[in-house]
Amino acid sequence: MSPLLEHLAGAFESVEWEESHGQDVAHVSNEDWAAFAEAAKEAGFEVCVDVTAVDWLRQRPQRFEVVANLLSMSQMTRLRMITAVGREDPTVASLTPVWPGANFAEREVYDMFGIVFAGHPDLTRILMPDDWEGHPLRKDFAVGVVPVQFKDSHQVR
Amino acid sequence: MATTAPGNLLMTTVERAANWARTRSMFPATFGLACCAIEMMATGAAHYDLARFGMEVFRASPRQADLMIVAGRVSQKMAPVLRQVYDQMPDPKWVISMGACASTGGMFNNYALVQGVDQVVPVDIYVPGCPPGPQSLMHGILSLHEKIMAGEIVR
């Protein structure tokens, strides 16, 4: 672990550190999300490269995972922050006060998963139409396949 | 015009002249959406020149266009816009559905795309491909010209 991260690890006791295929991952609790983000920015992670989410429907005790990928240009390292969010009332603190670049990404996560980011300046749907119902990337939202009939198949009248 | 006027030699020649004029100076409306738009731009560029068929300019305003080439995938949010642009075009107007996504939804058979642009606007020519090369698109446009000249499309 680089010295940058050791400093961070020392400041937050409850964070679980993991190494995933050569990259450092910090599993942060939901309450510490904003504080850890600020500490990471202080430590030198100037850029929040990506914010996304994963739906572990019925595979994990907490349904959603919010993932933020950070990048430190000065130290040339990456860090991933992951927090688990439950099924009822999926809320997590917004990263826009720390990194304004997370704005659109958090709107997309809200649109696609329904996770609410507390403190986001404009949390509205971004990719789907405004009156769309449902959150498409959830595992219980169907793909929406329209059955296709091939020319040589048995004709259904 | 062909259905209401009695068929005599004079009217037939006028109709053929009108069809000839319509095909030789069709102006496409810019409706490039995705990857097919790049191939449409390449078709209009120097190598596969569309201007030699009379399609000199791609008109930005639908009021000045008579051909709409729907180039690319049409999402749920874009479908009302597509219909509105189509409605704004004056008669006679034609639609070419370029690419697999515009014709049938393509490889994206999911919630986000309209499965075939003919659910929103009436289509005259379907050009398959992902994306169709400039030669395929030109073949589609020339087929449309033939269809109009032959009187198969009556406006």
Place this chain on the structure above:
Amino acid sequence: MTDEQTANREGGRPPSDTATDTLDLWVAGTEEPEFQPTDEGTQEFGPDESEARLDDQFGRVITDDYVFDDEVEEEERMVVNMGPQHPSTHGVLRLQLELEGEVIRRTKPIIGYLHTGMEKTAEQLTFSQGPTNVTRMDYLAPLHCELAFSLAVERLLDIEVPPRAAAIRVLLTELNRVSSHLVALATNGMDIGALSMMIYGFRERESILAFFEKSTGLRMNHNFIRPGGTAADLAPGWKDDVAAILEDLPKRLDQYDDLLKRNPIWLARTEGVGVITAEEAIAESITGPALRATGVEWDLRKAFPYSGIEQYEFDVPVGENGDVYDRYRVRVEEIKESLKIVSQVMDTMPSGDYRIDDRKITPPPRARIDESMEALIHHFKLFTEGFKVPPGETYVAVESPRGELGCYLVSDGEARPHRMHTRAPSFYNLQALPIAMADSLVADTVATIASMDPVMGDVDR
């Protein structure tokens, strides 16, 4: 004609008696500073026109802000909608501009008009079908999208592709960078008014697309870079094609420089327009040429090298001011650097396999299927079920022509990804549009959008 009338007609200069002897050319800047306006008689302006207003209207004083002395109220701001069907928004981008006269006070980009549900589709496709899906995201740099996805899958599988496969990948992606920047220059030029730039850009692109068609089978959306290597080896005679491209393009780039680089109209329309500072760029997660134009030297090919690109020598062009002109210069210089890399790859292309030999991941050659039972079974399993990837998650990023194109891939041990997310560079670069366009003129909107070079397939996925 009286002296006064003559003075009025010639703008203040009395006629010279020696006019026939010397060549009395009117040289700009040498006229007398006093300008006598004509007597308007009954059409004269009313007495309530202020001196300042008259100065402005007669052109004695040129003010550069397009808002007059009297304050414009907040309610007098006009909201104008640009797009989604618009010739200059580079795809289906919708912008709502709040205007005060000609000055933009606020901008709101509205996206989602090309949302294709690609991330949902990716969960239905196997890992080897993944590149067909991902390649249509950034459709101007499809090979980069495929490369990011393939690298992510390979990292989860813990495999390394052979050196020849890595070199082929570098060759194709750098040529893709050139073709993407050519489109950026073409549309940038056309939007600002240099219509011939469109023809030039697409003409050059045709030669590169012809090489792609020969190598990969398609002009665009190739599905060539797959997990495990590439789909096939390069076509025989590829060196001649690449050499022809390397010979033609630099001369054409000089033609573009002749057209644009010192053109006063181009400079007036691009210098100082759409400025983003380095701090704003880093805060808004902008990457790529837009970031390098602000002065930050950050290129993923140098910072986190991938696919063996560290063996090739190239520079990273950096701008200074973060305006449209600098982004244009950075792209032109990047084309030259990419051509350098392509020429090095061409000279040092290693021999060997174009894909890893692991039959559990890459399909066997078609001819082998007739001979060997195992080959048939492997082919069958790979194309019906797909290979399984051990559980895990990873994030891999490549330097696409627009910036950091990343792929966050989560696998739960199945043959299909559990979650595939693409970090799209244009998605983040668009967040900077309100900053770049704040307090600028409406006419500069088109130049700014074109210089950020968004690809809406990338933005909306």
